[in-house]
Amino acid sequence: MVRKIRIILAFGLYATNLRCSISNIQPTSHGKTWWTQREDLSRKRSWNVESPERLLYKQPSATRGGSDVMAVTPWLAPIIWEETFNPELVDAIYKPMNLTIATTVFAVGKYIRFLGEFLETAEKHFMVDFKVHYHIFTDQPQEVPAVNLAAGRKIFVHQVPKLDRWQDISASRMQMIQTIIEEQVHREADYIYCQDVDAKFHFRWGAETLDRLVGQIHPWYYDLSRDQFTYERRPESTAYIPSGVGDFYYIGAMFGGTVEDVYRLVKKCHENIEADKAKGIEAAWQEESHLNWYLLHNKPSKVLSPEYMWDDQRGKTEVMRVIRLSQILKNYGEVRENV
């Protein structure tokens, strides 16, 4: 009965996509309850990859069309590039599953200025024709722009405090994502993608990205040797990665997967960040360092090529046939809380 009331309230508040806030995000202990009972409470999902009869598409080959890029990691997770997948086939497989995909963005302080374009371009390119729940974390709920959303897509606004250091704002995301999963997302979404707001979509960013645990290759590091990766190198940190190991350098601006798997990632990273804090350590790139530690030892089941997160500061390189999402040019001195 309580659940029904909450759903009705939620529907009433959000049906017209007006900006509105719900309670401040507080870490809860309810997470334990959901986590231990998750077999019953998580949304049930079939892992079948059903393809409709009579769907026509180009014949795949096991030998023709080998490309200049690696399409698979050494542990056999696919790396998603243009022309390694068939978008019509992928959509035909995933659309009938009636999935809900949550996405989190943090628009705190001056970063709120990026939100309008993020949402408008997401409506054009991000999981088009799927049910998407945008979870916007901001200290200025009144500044959330009104954006026309396609059917089945919603915005949820969560008010959070603005911290003094951008490093703290960045690192606090792990805990907030953990909390929102415990409070809401575990009931409502199948997949969750945690993204940076200072980016724009330019091209399809779709269901080809869906998988259990998904990492995003950093656009500046895809062609460097592992000893050049900016991992945390101090053994005292929980994010420590020694030289001589490492797969890819994953960017903190995008990670995702099923709600359960992302929950475990953010929970562990949050614990590790707290453990470091208790010892007076802040990892080299904050939660990105912890993300990299986690994904090295808990390998992603799918990896996204730099097409899925480029940087407008970097000129397009030969391997990049399309740019689907890119971090926009900005003056860090101007938008960050502290430089």
Place this chain on the structure above:
Amino acid sequence: MIIQYTPLSFRQRKVLFRDRNCDLDSPKGLLYKQPGITLGRCDVVAVTPWSAPIVWEETFDPVLVDAIYKPKNLTIATTVFAIGKYIRFLRDFLETAEKHFMVDFKVHYHIFTDQPQEVPSVNLAAGRKIFVHQVPKLNRWQDISASRMQMIQTIIEEQLHREADYIYCQDVDAKFHFRWGAETLDRLVGQIHPWFYDLSRDQFTYERRPESTAYIPPGEGDFYYIGAMFGGRVEEVYKLVKRCHENLEADKANGIEAAWQEESHLNWYLLYNKPSKILSPEYLWDDKRDKTNVMKVVRLSHILKNYAEVRENA
């Protein structure tokens, strides 16, 4: 030993399959070559259009794969049917499997035969077992082949759902030559047929009569999968064999036998329920075919034999 057929309800099935951790945990301190994303084999395609990996030599790191999967304490079942004269192939199959198939993993060989006394004694490594199931010898090789779906369904219901995490259903008339390992583990795994990997889909020997449940019209098709190898998690293979068995029975009631028996039904199933991983022809070659340029290794191959001599009816 008569195998009793006791169908499980779906609810029971959910509870009774072995619970399993699907994480890809990689041990700290493990050293291996850095993956690159702009270097690799260009002569083969390593992923399907629905993003399932196609496993070829040099697309995976065997040391890393083993380090991920060995700690999971998995049990892998494999089924082979050694009926009539096919019993003669069993020794080589088992001996070479001991050298190359899922080495250092727990393997349960389930051998279906009409001649249990002829099953050779083979030295098995620790943690590996043989189970022998007596089955009748049917008069037609086509019937023997097609009956496998039902028997695999039954053995999963009776035993495997409790004891194994993965199951690979194989032909006995083959020998292992090279690593055939944990890189093949996945939810639902199909094997590309060695004679069809380089042909157009309209040349695939799918069942083409609309009256059959295995019907695939021209213009459709991904790969031609061989009936001699399919596998995956026990629950997924269970759904496959159950569905194929139902379809075979439906066809039988209609007086139809599909072009290549259960292989036709397997191809229908895997077209519309896509595999999550596909094995390149390295994983099942045919000794009758010369090695081609793309084949850097041959891991398992069907041996040369005289069909007229070994089949029940030629």
